[in-house]
Amino acid sequence: MSTPTAEDIRETIVRIYRSLSPGGRLPRDHERGELDSMAFLEFVLSIEREFGIIVDGRELTEANFATTAATTTFVLGKLASANP
Amino acid sequence: MPVSPSGDDTILDTYSEQASAYDMEANQRSCWGSLARVELNSLSIRPGCQRVVDVGCGTGWALVHLASRLTPTTRLVGIEPAPGMRTIACERTSDLPNVAVLDGRFEAMPLASESVDHLYSIHAFHWVRQVNTAIAEIGRVLAPNADLDLFFAGRGTGQEFIAITSDILRRYLGLARWIQSAKLRNQLTLEQAREAFRDGLPGRGVEVREMVETHFDTLEGHWAWWVRIQGHFADLEPAARDDCFGEIRRALRRLQTDAGIPYTTRILHVSTRHALDTAWRKASDWKTCTKTALSKR
Numbered sequence: 001m002s003t004p005t006a007e008d009i010r011e012t013i014v015r016i017y018r019s020l021s022p023g024g025r026l027p028r029d030h031e032r033g034e035l036d037s038m039a040f041l042e043f044v045l046s047i048e049r050e051f052g053i054i055v056d057g058r059e060l061t062e063a064n065f066a067t068t069a070a071t072t073t074f075v076l077g078k079l080a081s082a083n084p
Numbered sequence: 085m086p087v088s089p090s091g092d093d094t095i096l097d098t099y100s101e102q103a104s105a106y107d108m109e110a111n112q113r114s115c116w117g118s119l120a121r122v123e124l125n126s127l128s129i130r131p132g133c134q135r136v137v138d139v140g141c142g143t144g145w146a147l148v149h150l151a152s153r154l155t156p157t158t159r160l161v162g163i164e165p166a167p168g169m170r171t172i173a174c175e176r177t178s179d180l181p182n183v184a185v186l187d188g189r190f191e192a193m194p195l196a197s198e199s200v201d202h203l204y205s206i207h208a209f210h211w212v213r214q215v216n217t218a219i220a221e222i223g224r225v226l227a228p229n230a231d232l233d234l235f236f237a238g239r240g241t242g243q244e245f246i247a248i249t250s251d252i253l254r255r256y257l258g259l260a261r262w263i264q265s266a267k268l269r270n271q272l273t274l275e276q277a278r279e280a281f282r283d284g285l286p287g288r289g290v291e292v293r294e295m296v297e298t299h300f301d302t303l304e305g306h307w308a309w310w311v312r313i314q315g316h317f318a319d320l321e322p323a324a325r326d327d328c329f330g331e332i333r334r335a336l337r338r339l340q341t342d343a344g345i346p347y348t349t350r351i352l353h354v355s356t357r358h359a360l361d362t363a364w365r366k367a368s369d370w371k372t373c374t375k376t377a378l379s380k381r
Contacts, residue, residue, distance in 0.1 A: 022247075034247075035250075036246045036247075036250045036266075037250065037253070037254075037262050037263055037265050037266035038239070038266040038269075038271065040262070040263055040266065041263050041266040041267065044263065057260050058260075060259045060260035060263055061258075061259055061260070062259055065259060
């Protein structure tokens with residue numbers, strides 16, 4: 001299975017986010033989203049399932065999850081380290 | 085996602101620490117106190133019932149109430165995992181020979197198989213960590229044709245508060261602890277609850293209904309119960325906690341309407357068909373009951 005591109009990852013993250021956000025709203029590019037803590041927990045678990053990665057507790061930071069772009073970069077890095 | 089171990093102890097510690105405040109008037113008069121009374125009054129214990137169990141009995145107020153309604157031949161058993169709550173429940177029921185309070189939880193009840201004729205719980209099942217294990221345990225202890233009434237907070241409860249406090253909590257707690265706070269409770273959607281209970285308790289005619297109600301109260305009225313359940317503040321420094329609470333209170337004030345500050349509960353009622361039909365017949369005017377209770381402020 002080929003490694004997904006950044007755009008593939010971004011689209012998947014947006015799809016997951018919309019499945020959990022109030023009214024299926026899109027995440028805003030440069031702001032925190034609207035997910036509450038339970039939805040955010042599901043968001044992270046869905047990302048783990050979708051990309052076959054494990055998010056360590058120490059990686060749960062705003063730097064990695066504040067925006068769609070940050071989350072995309074984080075997932076790309078995890079996939080790269082798993083498949084060097 | 086191995087954030088940290090289970091939050092069971094955090095919740096139990098919080099409830100134990102707050103046990104003495106649990107029965108205070110402000111809490112009893114809150115929307116949760118009013119709902120609990122309506123739910124308790126809706127219970128219909130069948131004549132001849134040998135053993136009734138209250139899981140998550142807290143300070144035992146419901147056991148005392150039911151003991152006054154039932155004949156002395158009915159044994160009442162309260163199960164409570166928080167030591168502080170259990171101590172109060174034991175003291176409160178010490179002069180009631182047909183009532184016992186035991187250490188236990190939904191996932192592990194100190195009861196023989198098929199020994200319970202009616203199992204009920206008021207606002208406790210949303211703290212269950214392992215839903216399927218808990219449902220299997222309920223199925224184990226229930227006698228054939230036993231009745232079941234579980235009332236608990238469903239997903240989406242308190243959405244008004246969540247919408248304006250999430251960002252504050254995320255900022256003060258940090259992302260990891262904020263997410264960890266979500267793991268302290270397990271609020272099911274109506275669909276999730278239906279699937280879990282129908283699969284977990286086959287052949288018992290289990291039904292699940294959702295009761296949605298918006299409660300209006302003062303800031304202090306809501307605050308009386310809100311601080312109690314926030315076990316995830318446990319790791320915050322006192323000064324940071326005070327600042328966080330201050331911001332939350334200011335945010336909640338902005339929700340003020342002419343009727344008060346709204347808070348919408350989505351209570352899930354899981355019941356066997358016999359108990360469900362009876363309970364809903366008795367509480368057919370649910371909203372009137374609740375609003376009447378609140379309007380007495």
